[in-house]
Amino acid sequence: MKIKAAVIREKGKFNIEPVELADPKAGEVLVRLVASGICHTDTAVIEQFLPVSYPMVAGHEGVGVIEKVGAGVAEFKPGDRVIMTFPSCGVCDHCKEGHPYACDDNFKLFFGGDYADGTKRMTGEDGKEIGIMFGQGSFATYAIADQRNTIKVDVDSDDQLVELCSLGCGIQTGAGAVLNRMSPRPGSAIAVFGMGTVGLAAVMAAKIAGCSTIIAIHGRRGRDLAIEFGATHTINGREGDVAAKIKEITGGKGVNYALECAGVPEMVGTMLDSMAKEGTAVLVSVTADTELPIKLEPQIMNPSLTVAGAVEGCSNPKVFIPELVKLYKEGRLPVNKLNKLYKFSEIEQAFEDSHNGTAIKPILVF
Numbered sequence: 049m050k051i052k053a054a055v056i057r058e059k060g061k062f063n064i065e066p067v068e069l070a071d072p073k074a075g076e077v078l079v080r081l082v083a084s085g086i087c088h089t090d091t092a093v094i095e096q097f098l099p100v101s102y103p104m105v106a107g108h109e110g111v112g113v114i115e116k117v118g119a120g121v122a123e124f125k126p127g128d129r130v131i132m133t134f135p136s137c138g139v140c141d142h143c144k145e146g147h148p149y150a151c152d153d154n155f156k157l158f159f160g161g162d163y164a165d166g167t168k169r170m171t172g173e174d175g176k177e178i179g180i181m182f183g184q185g186s187f188a189t190y191a192i193a194d195q196r197n198t199i200k201v202d203v204d205s206d207d208q209l210v211e212l213c214s215l216g217c218g219i220q221t222g223a224g225a226v227l228n229r230m231s232p233r234p235g236s237a238i239a240v241f242g243m244g245t246v247g248l249a250a251v252m253a254a255k256i257a258g259c260s261t262i263i264a265i266h267g268r269r270g271r272d273l274a275i276e277f278g279a280t281h282t283i284n285g286r287e288g289d290v291a292a293k294i295k296e297i298t299g300g301k302g303v304n305y306a307l308e309c310a311g312v313p314e315m316v317g318t319m320l321d322s323m324a325k326e327g328t329a330v331l332v333s334v335t336a337d338t339e340l341p342i343k344l345e346p347q348i349m350n351p352s353l354t355v356a357g358a359v360e361g362c363s364n365p366k367v368f369i370p371e372l373v374k375l376y377k378e379g380r381l382p383v384n385k386l387n388k389l390y391k392f393s394e395i396e397q398a399f400e401d402s403h404n405g406t407a408i409k410p411i412l413v414f
Contacts, residue, residue, distance in 0.1 A: 059094070091399065094106060132191065134217065222309060
């Protein structure tokens with residue numbers, strides 16, 4: 049079928065153009081896109097901070113309606129409203145154990161351009177195949193996704209789907225890093241570095257978890273929303289000694305938990321200096337290859353810190369995304385307050401606004 053997609057053919061550029069999309073294969077679904085969020089990882093693909101091959105269609109926070117299902121698909125039917133998320137192979141030990149975020153093939157499936165069977169579904173007018181990001185390529189009017197990275201959600205309208213657009217990646221990453229990876233004790237102290245979508249989701253999750261001290265480290269955006277979502281203290285990360293301020297807030301002890309989601313590698317050292325003994329520090333930013341001057345003995349070994357990475361919030365999305373939808377409906381996860389809506393034709397403006405801080409979570413509406 050003929051669709052429109054924002055195709056990247058060279059670094060830093062994309063064009064909305066007609067392409068041919070094949071039918072879904074066994075285990076796959078065809079989704080009519082209602083909306084797609086824009087995320088920092090899309091920029092990493094478009095600017096080749098990550099080693100991707102062009103042509104490619106980015107986009108990995110797609111929401112929409114099932115139009116057609118492939119052979120063997122029993123979980124979905126046409127008309128179902130769905131959120132698309134990260135892909136996984138489904139057969140490695142990590143997937144079998146319910147940890148698809150740690151799939152042996154996750155990097156290849158995220159950024160390799162192919163579906164799990166090693167083939168593509170999209171073809172340009174020049175007859176050349178086009179790759180997709182995250183097993184969906186949601187910067188398009190339609191997408192093929194595997195049933196494993198498609199989540200049926202209980203919402204009443206397409207408008208609600210738009211509001212929940214960022215659950216597929218950004219909210220899942222931030223909230224999951226707190227609720228799944230950290231599992232903070234009620235009454236504990238947490239610092240979140242970076243107040244974009246991921247960081248603000250982490251603040252919401254920290255409040256849900258019962259943290260009593262929630263410190264939001266912000267740059268040019270996010271401070272007011274952080275306070276609204278539950279931050280008890282805010283610090284401008286561009287001014288003064290951030291670690292010293294965190295220690296002052298916590299009576300000299302430091303925080304029990306911390307999350308780095310600012311995408312600023314130098315902040316990792318600051319985060320480690322902010323920790324209480326036996327604390328847990330988690331990193332989720334996409335920063336490509338970066339060497340950091342970490343002092344192993346005073347920053348990690350002596351204080352007995354746990355330093356961890358987390359992909360997609362250590363989430364099993366078939367379980368976690370419906371839980372996030374429930375929290376949203378209860379008013380405890382007001383993710384819609386992050387959104388700024390754009391037409392598909394305004395995709396370049398949406399990316400520009402994301403980079404300059406005008407929009408926290410740009411959403412393309414089809």
